[in-house]
Amino acid sequence: MWREQAARTLLLFLPTLVFIIALTAPGGDYAFRAGPLAEVAVGQLPYYVYVSNKTLHLYSSPYAPWPYPKAIEVKLFYPTTVLVSSTCGAVAASSVGGAPGSYPVDVVVPPGFQGDCWVNFTHPSGWRDAVLLRVKLVDWYPGATERAVVTLNGSGWQFVQVGQDGTMYIWERPMAQVPVAGCVFVYNKSVLLTETQRYREVAPNIIPPAVAPSSSGSVRYGAFIKLDGVSQLYIYKADCPTTPRLNVSGPPPLRAEIGVTLPTPTGPVFDVPVVNNSVIYTTGLRVINYTEAVARIYRLYVYTYSTPVGLWGAVLRYDFALTTLLTVKISLFRPGGELQRVGDVWIYRVGNATYWIYGPQPYRLCEPPCGMPAGWQEPLYVVVDPTGQWGGWPKIVAVRREFLQPWRS
Amino acid sequence: MNFAEVVLLSAAGGVIAALAPLIYLFYYTRPVTFTVWTGAVAAFIGGFIFTLLALQWGLFYARFTYILALALLLVSIAYTYWGMFRRRWFAYLFAAAAWIYIILLAVVARALGLGDPFII
Amino acid sequence: MNWVALLVGVAAGMAVAFGRVYAERLVARYFGLVPPLLFKHRDVVVPFLVLATAANVYAIWITVAYGGIAAWRLSALIGLALTAAAQLVQLHIALRPTNRDLQLALISCTPYVYLFALYVAALATGRYSLWLF
Missing domain, CATH: 2.60.40.3450 (Immunoglobulin-like)
Structure with a gap:
């Protein structure tokens, strides 16, 4: 009798096993798949x-x-x-x-x-x-596949910039071409704080190009390094690391004798520029003051910038009108003191401060009078060192390009 | 869900609706007459249409006429079962009310040129 | 759950169960008796036929839909053959009611036990297919 009872119960239980499989399989009905x-x-x-x-x-x-x-x-x-x-x-x-x-x-x-x-x-x-x-x-910045290795020789703080076309600027002066243009600079085993600033041509088709900071145009990435002898700077093409904004005071005014003497019917006149337009740009590392000034026979495009390392700099660009006038004094930039020629740069020493200038001769007295400059002049790159510790623009010893290779193959 | 699956499910619904009372009547050996077989056919139709409409739930669940059609079909099947149990053919007249309602909806929708029979 | 397979299976099972009660009625009328006197286990066999036919349909769907047949796995073929045999036995139970219904019905449960054993073995060995061989 109990066997019959067991059979009756099993009859209603066994067919439900099929549905139990369907309900309890780990992937539902997919469990029946091979x-x-x-x-x-x-x-x-x-x-x-x-x-x-x-x-x-x-x-x-x-x-x-x-x-x-x-x-x-x-x-x-x-x-x-x-x-x-x-x-x-x-x-x-x-x-x-x-x-x-x-x-x-x-x-x-x-x-x-x-x-x-x-x-x-x-x-x-x-x-x-x-x-x-x-x-x-590996000593490499993540995400980049190639890097530029720039070997520099110099001393003191240097402000390095790389443009999108690969031009490398030191204190705004173009010094070399690097094969990799990017925002990540690695120097002395650390990633440097960087700034990005756009530069635009103020007038087209000038050789060398007349560029000035702007809110539009091509980007330059900049960073500060402290050189001491021969060392290597690595530049990676990667997104900029997030940079805390530094507190940098504005650039000091450019106190210097600027102008040329002009002969006029009433006697010689010193042609001083008058500020026409002035804009302040604040980057992650610097404060830049861009100024356009106008005089009677030339226009002056100048930008000065302050840095967080004590030095400051300026770039001056003159555009003279075509004249046949004669002059006795051409003072493109003269903060005071005696002009000295050291290597390929000009130096003024005013008190403790040293003015380093790269470009055409910044101050000239002509006796007898000489002709007025004409057209666009070469840019004057000025670096002002208030303490006298700076060693000038560094030498670029070598530029190399490296690719990241698989570490096992 | 494709057309073949809809038809298969509707037919299964109709067969279940028709066979449930028949199995009951045969199991308890109640008399089976021509009226009972007629009721089975009516129940099959009711179950078929009910399942067909119920499968469209996702499209129409917020329409009054749709909910009313489902409810009327359930009542229709229940009346059909009562008719099979008591062997009274006029119960199927009550059951046919649901079909008439759906046919009226379809005719009105066709006359008004609507896309589906459930007006509101 | 595949509701189409389930509902179609239940409908087919009810058809088989209806065949069973119809056959019981004919046999009982032939002997001039009421069915409960002739068939002691009809209260279990009738719902069993509904359930088992639904399970058969569902098991066939399991075998066909998810690669068991497409891959020509022996385990799937055995499952399919057992299911077909069980369906035949159940049809026999439905249309030829005898007093050996209970034993026949129990025998026809073989495919469900087989499938469940495959399932347990698959879970135990960490395989994700019922079709082990």
Whole structure:
């Protein structure tokens, strides 16, 4: 009798097993499919990553986290989620999935990490897979594939700028061409604070170009380095690091004798420029005062800038009208003192301060009178050193271009 | 859900609606007459249309005429069951009220040139 | 859950169950008796037929829809054959009511036990397919 009772109960229970399978399978009905839960594959990687069979040979940087977007790809075949974890904090996402499909996983190697790091993919049902990251610490800024290595020889603070065309400026004076133009400067094992400032041509088709700071135009990236002998500056093409804004006072006024003597019917007149237009630009590192001034026979484009390192500088550009007049004094820039020629620069010493000038002769007395300058003059680059410690513009010894190579192949 | 699946589900709904009272009547060996078979056909039609309409829930669930049609079809099936149980053919007249209602909706919608029969 | 397979299965199961009660009625009328006297386990067998046919339809959908048949897995073919055999046995139960209904019905439960064993083995070995061999 009890056997009959057991059979009667089983008859109503056994067919429900089929529906129990459907209701309790880990992936729902997808569990009846032939094949694995998910597949982990290598995703899109830059050329400097060597890949061998789910092992990625990556780099890490001492300067910043090194992102490898979409480095791993998870192909999910069930409507479920796969948990992600890594032994070095390289993956921000904790789970991927939801619906069947392909999901990229971003890998970000933390700064300074070196060694092996596992990225584990697990599922509550016991499925698991992993990708091994072999990370090597390299002295390189993350994300960049190439860098310029500039070897400099000099002393004291230098203000280095790189334009988008690769021209390298030191204290606004073009000095060299570098193969990589970027916003990240690494010097003496640290990432420098940088500024970005746009420059625009004030008049077209002048040789050399007459450029001035502007709110539009091409960008120059700038940074300060303190040279002491021969050292190397690395320039990477990467996004600018976030820079705290420094407190920099405005540039001091340009106190100097500026002008030329003009012969007039009533006697000689000193032709002094009158300020026409003046704009202040504040960058992350400097405050720039751009001024256009007008005199009777020339126009003067000048910008002065203050720096957080004590020095300040100026760039003057003259545009003379075409005249046949004669003059006895041409004073393009004379703050006082005696003009000296040292190498390829001119020097004034006024008290403790030293004025370094690169460009045409800034002060000249003509006896007998000489002809007035005509047309656009070469720019005058002025660096003012109030303490007398600065050693002048540095020498650029070598410029080299380096590419990042896979560290194993 | 494609057309074949909709038809298959509606037919399943109709078969379930028609067979449930028949199995009951046969199981308890109640007399089965021509009236009962007629009721089974009516119940099949009612279940078919009910499932067909219920599958369109996502499109029409906020329409009064749609909810009323579903409710009337349920009442129609219930009247049909009563008619099969008591073997009274005029119960099917009450049941037909739901069909008439839906046909009227369709005719009005066709006359007004509307896209679907559920006016409000 | 696949509601189409489930509802179609229930409808087919009710058709089989209706066949069963109809056949019982004919047999009982032939002997001039009421069915409860002839068929002791009809209260279990009739709902069993609905449930089992629904389970058969669902099991066939499981086998066909998700790669078991497409990949020509032996385990899937065995499952399909067992299901078809069980359906035949159940039709026999429905149309030829006898006093051995209970034993036949119990035998026809083999495919469900087989599928569930495959499922448990798949879970235990960490595989994600019922079709182990």
